[in-house]
Amino acid sequence: MELELVERLPDSATPERPPVLMVHGLGHGSWCWEHWLDGVAAAGYPAYAVSLRGHAGSSGRLGTARLSHYVDDVVQTALGLPRPAVLVGHSMGGLVVTRALSRYAARAGVLVAPVPAQPAVYAYLRLLRRHPGDALGMLAGRSLPMRPEYLFRELDGDEAARHSGRCGEESPLAQYQLIFHRPAPKPLGGAPVLVLESPDDELLPASSIRATARRYDAELVEFPGMGHDLMLDARWKQPLQAMLDFLARLP
Template identity: 30%
Template sequence: MTRDPSAPGPSAAVRDVTLGSLIFRVTDTGPPRGRPVLLLHGFPQTSWCWRHVVPALATAGHRVLTLDQRGYSPGACPEAVEDYAGEHLVSDVTGILDVLGIESVDLVGHDWGAAVAWQVAGYHPERVTTLTAISVPHPGAFMEALASDPDQQARSAYLADFATPGYERALLADDAAGLRSLFGDETAVDVDHVLSRLGTETQLRPALNWYAAQSARRALATPHSSVPTLHIWSDADPALGAYGARTTHRYVTGPYRLVTLRDVGHWIPEAAPQQTADLVSAHLTQH
């Protein structure tokens, strides 16, 4: 393990975690004996999206772990689409916890990271102390929304495009105009960092494989969350409407709380980092 001078927060160090043929980049911040919190990023970002959340959690005494997930860590980008199926994304998380010697973790995910977190909590509740899902509802609630809610159907029209082989070329054309447009007017997002990591077709293709590899059948089969669960949703999110947020409670059997952030877009960890950190801290304190 070596110190990472660009990593946010006190006592931050970066290490490579090897799982089979894949090498994941993991950043470890805060007191080593602190309560472990694992933050999972979404598309098209890396663990850098948590840079303003990490210091607050670490200062509160937590050991905060972030990783660049499969398709984002340079040493963990397999070529086959099927290598990005949900069961692999889940096993990445549990495998990393095994290597780090962590039995149970407070799991926080945004966007695709939230989708993975829901599955980890559902299939492996013994490994999750608490769950915080940001933006994305429970997979079952999301599939219900896609099946019955015209608003969500319209918001999710892009999913088919993202799953189409070669769509990385469309997103990167004209100085990555399509990729840039995903962030709208959200100035808090570090778009330059995104482009430095996903700005070529070779870099972007693995991240898009997440969309091509996912299964509606697996999403519908995701077990209900039995762990204490916090769901943070924002009412100005262009990709995720109210239906999934308001339906998720039916897919949670443990303690559950929904918090709606007003006038905040999709990129919550960067657009509202202090609110995010405060809500996660309060959730951990309560449970």
């Protein structure tokens, strides 16, 4: 399996600073971390972003991919880094990271607008009520379209459309699993967890994300007014800084 891995290395590496591995969400790719890759490296951390199998520049069959395969991709990539990494996951990638944390002794985990740790039935029913065509299409095996209004609330319209247009298809099996998955075990070795979210997220209810934070005894930081793609919306520097502050406090 050839996985696309984008890296940004700091000008001067500090040995005690762990690498940071970022994992994208539904229909995205490593490209969605372009702002944060530069910001993390500028703060002195080696920064990496992986495209899961079948996404962006990675090989693999998307049609048969399952969440367990995505977890394998993350663990395999993390094991190839020089030191134990901080795992950062957005949306579906947040759920993948919670599962990877139970298999890989990470320094920490950061969940960015994550698919809830518990089965996302409530999130799906909310989507069904607000956008019935897209929700029913998911059950029929079609990819949930990454519409600008799903992802952004503050970004310029042309820029939002550009990012939305870069999104691709998603595995129908993985999409189905998002709704009915089992909660992942607690992080291996008790790795600390940070959760970043917006109460105005169009795709995922804040109550479910807050429940995820409670499950992992995680620090929770909220950004009212932002959209689902916290790492690309207009105020992307604010959640990035919250993550950097969290990393600076790691033992």
